[in-house]
Amino acid sequence: MNLERLDTPAAIIDIAKMQHNIDRMQTRMNALGVKFRPHVKTSKCADVARAQIAAGAQGITVSTLKEAEAFFAAGIEDILYAVGIVPAKLPRAMALKQKGCDLKIIADNTVAASAIVEYCKHANDTFEVWLEIDTDGHRSGLAPDDDALVAIGRVLQEGGVEVGGVMTHAGSSYELNDPEALAALAEQERAGCVRAAERLRAAGIACATVSVGSTPTALAAKHLEGVTEVRAGVYVFFDLVMANVGVCASNDVALSVLTSVIGHQPDKGWVIVDAGWMAMSRDRGTSKQTHDYGYGLACALDGTPLEGCALVGANQEHGILAVESRDDLATRFPIGMKLRILPNHACATGAQYPEYHALASDGSTVVWPRFHGW
Numbered sequence: 489m490n491l492e493r494l495d496t497p498a499a500i501i502d503i504a505k506m507q508h509n510i511d512r513m514q515t516r517m518n519a520l521g522v523k524f525r526p527h528v529k530t531s532k533c534a535d536v537a538r539a540q541i542a543a544g545a546q547g548i549t550v551s552t553l554k555e556a557e558a559f560f561a562a563g564i565e566d567i568l569y570a571v572g573i574v575p576a577k578l579p580r581a582m583a584l585k586q587k588g589c590d591l592k593i594i595a596d597n598t599v600a601a602s603a604i605v606e607y608c609k610h611a612n613d614t615f616e617v618w619l620e621i622d623t624d625g626h627r628s629g630l631a632p633d634d635d636a637l638v639a640i641g642r643v644l645q646e647g648g649v650e651v652g653g654v655m656t657h658a659g660s661s662y663e664l665n666d667p668e669a670l671a672a673l674a675e676q677e678r679a680g681c682v683r684a685a686e687r688l689r690a691a692g693i694a695c696a697t698v699s700v701g702s703t704p705t706a707l708a709a710k711h712l713e714g715v716t717e718v719r720a721g722v723y724v725f726f727d728l729v730m731a732n733v734g735v736c737a738s739n740d741v742a743l744s745v746l747t748s749v750i751g752h753q754p755d756k757g758w759v760i761v762d763a764g765w766m767a768m769s770r771d772r773g774t775s776k777q778t779h780d781y782g783y784g785l786a787c788a789l790d791g792t793p794l795e796g797c798a799l800v801g802a803n804q805e806h807g808i809l810a811v812e813s814r815d816d817l818a819t820r821f822p823i824g825m826k827l828r829i830l831p832n833h834a835c836a837t838g839a840q841y842p843e844y845h846a847l848a849s850d851g852s853t854v855v856w857p858r859f860h861g862w
Contacts, residue, residue: 490851491789491826496748497767499841500828501856502791504849505742506724507539513706513723514543520712525549525568525699527721530835533844534562535856536724547590549719553580558859560589568592568699570655570719572620572628575603582611592652596620596629601640605647616652617644618697619688623680624673626659632683641693651688653697656681657719661704665734665778670708677705682714707735725834728785732777738785738793743838744828745784746845747807749821757814759821763829765802769836783807784829784837791828799829 491500517524526540529551537548537559547566550556556567565588573581573593585591593615595601601617608614619640622629630637641651658677664670681700688695700712701719703726712718725743726736747763765783774781783799786809801808807829811817831837838844842860845853 489845489853491746491847491853494746494845494853496746496826497763498746499838499844500744500746500853501536501725501844501846502742502744503846505740506536509723509726509736509740509742510540510543513720514540514545516707517718518544520709520718522712522715523547523717525566525717525719526724527551527570527701527719528559529555530721530724531838532558532859533856534559535846537562537564540724546717549721552862553577553584554861555859556581556584556589556591560584560587566590568594568618568655568719570594570657572596573600573604575600575607578604578607581615582607582613585615586613592616592618594618594620594655595640595644598636598640598643601643602647605643605649608647608649614649616650618653618655618699619651619684621654621656621681621684623656623677624658624660626657629656630684632680632687637684638687638691638693641688641691641695645693651693651695653695653699653716654681654684654688655697655699655719658700658702658705661702661708662729662733662773664704665732667708667734670704670733670735671710674705674709677702678709678712678715685714703730704733704735722834725838727834727837728781728830728832729773729777732774732779738830739791741830741834743834744787744791744830745837747827747829749823749825749827750806751823752817752821754814754817757811757817759797759809759811759817761807761809761827762805763802763807764805766804767837767840768799768802768807768829768831769833769840770802771831771833771836773832781830781832784831787828787830789826789828794827
């Protein structure tokens with residue numbers, strides 16, 4: 489089936505662009521001499537993950553246990569669950585591990601660490617646990633020099649649970665757009681995580697893995713001394729936020745939403761499409777960046793951006809495309825005409841769909857299922 493025959497709205501993956509993005513990142517990781525563990529929360533799609541692994545990725549990162557279960561069922565065993573564990577989820581995580589999944593979990597506090605130890609004693613089994621490090625004040629984790637870091641490591645070690653490594657995510661990189669600032673943050677991310685590992689090792693706590701990563705810092709890092717692996721996710725599709733950050737061009741964005749023209753408001757200069765916020769998501773991540781794309785960048789069916797057009801509004805099932813030239817809207821944008829919209833945030837837009845339509849170079853599409861839920 490080609491794009492003209494698809495029902496709308498639909499999530500489209502340009503396979504050639506996706507593969508280019510995969511190859512670009514993997515080539516860079518190879519050059520930096522580190523293992524690459526992609527974060528598959530962006531796609532939640534086994535077909536995409538297989539392409540990443542075929543290019544050289546080793547293991548995956550997930551953000552939900554549902555993802556871990558689904559990707560393990562698809563044949564991927566080496567999985568990092570990179571969200572802090574809570575006691576109620578330990579039985580589900582252990583069930584997955586006991587089926588043969590090489591599942592790593594993370595913690596950043598003594599309550600979680602103690603719960604892991606007590607559960608493992610009760611289950612007569614154990615987990616590999618990584619400690620989450622905060623290297624930029626973005627979200628969760630322990631500061632590299634926090635006294636609690638070693639204390640938590642000792643709780644786990646003395647309870648018979650392996651401290652397998654440390655991990656961090658420089659999420660504040662999304663707020664930058666200067667190459668030197670990105671390189672500086674990448675170095676801050678690297679140095680902080682390495683420092684945390686060194687402190688654990690100095691205290692006699694084994695810490696084999698040092699895992700860092702975000703798409704911007706992975707592409708900006710000048711060296712990764714002391715790091716063993718990198719994680720990044722949105723690079724596989726890229727999006728308009730990443731274009732504003734400066735790590736890709738809009739032409740690199742591999743995910744788009746196929747939409748149809750359903751009406752016109754000539755006096756307002758509006759073309760109405762059937763891709764509202766349920767299709768695009770409510771993410772307005774570009775609103776605080778140098779270029780505000782509204783709810784996405786409107787393109788022709790072949791992916792060429794439409795000059796003088798902006799997706800300025802979105803209701804649940806209606807998108808409002810404002811057009812600078814109001815003349816002959818109905819002729820230029822006839823009812824049923826199909827357009828493509830590039831997303832602000834690929835992860836959020838992808839989450840609106842149960843499947844992707846993967847677009848080949850010959851114009852044909854195939855369906856790639858997508859995982860849902862927690």
